[in-house]
Amino acid sequence: MKSRGFGRIVNIASVHAKIASVYKAGYVSAKHGLLGLTRVLALETAGFGITANAICPGYVDTPLVRKQLHNLAENHHMSEEQVLQEVILRPVPQKRLLTPQEIGYLALYLCSDAAASITAQGYTIDGGWSQV
Numbered sequence: 255m256k257s258r259g260f261g262r263i264v265n266i267a268s269v270h271a272k273i274a275s276v277y278k279a280g281y282v283s284a285k286h287g288l289l290g291l292t293r294v295l296a297l298e299t300a301g302f303g304i305t306a307n308a309i310c311p312g313y314v315d316t317p318l319v320r321k322q323l324h325n326l327a328e329n330h331h332m333s334e335e336q337v338l339q340e341v342i343l344r345p346v347p348q349k350r351l352l353t354p355q356e357i358g359y360l361a362l363y364l365c366s367d368a369a370a371s372i373t374a375q376g377y378t379i380d381g382g383w384s385q386v
Contacts, residue, residue: 261304262365265292266357269312269380285310289376296374305373307364312380313342315351348381 255261270278271285289308296306313319319342326341327334343349360379363369378384 255304256299256302259303261299261302262369263292263295263299263304263306264361264364265289265306265308266361267292267308267310267376269310269378269384271308271310271376272378273384292376293374300373305364305369305371307369307373308376309357309360309364310376310378310380311352311357312346312378312383313351314357315353319351346381346383347385350381352379352381 265288267288268281268285270282271289274282289310292306292308299306323334323337323342326332326337330337330341332340338351339349343351356379360377364372364377
């Protein structure tokens with residue numbers, strides 16, 4: 255990237271790069287670290303036409319999240335739909351999981367020429383969860 259004078263680094267972190275949740279010390283620490291690394295990379299490569307940003311999503315409708323729903327449903331003695339609505343989406347104003355495409359569109363934008371001056375940022379995309 256340096257030799258070409260152009261590059262885009264987009265790390266996928268989590269909303270937990272910016273906020274904490276109980277019982278997630280390891281996960282939150284790792285995501286805070288990834289956001290910090292993103293910002294360091296942005297500073298170190300700024301003079302080479304390279305940007306570095308992180309996307310910090312909330313819950314995305316992926317097989318991993320669906321497996322978590324199944325496990326939580328068993329642990330809470332609830333249906334998966336109840337867990338989704340009453341546990342996962344309770345603090346999310348939009349009351350829905352994100353789609354992988356939404357994350358992809360943000361990544362695509364950050365890789366475009368339109369985002370040439372956007373660097374060292376962590377973009378929260380979480381349906382409003384972290385504002386509650």
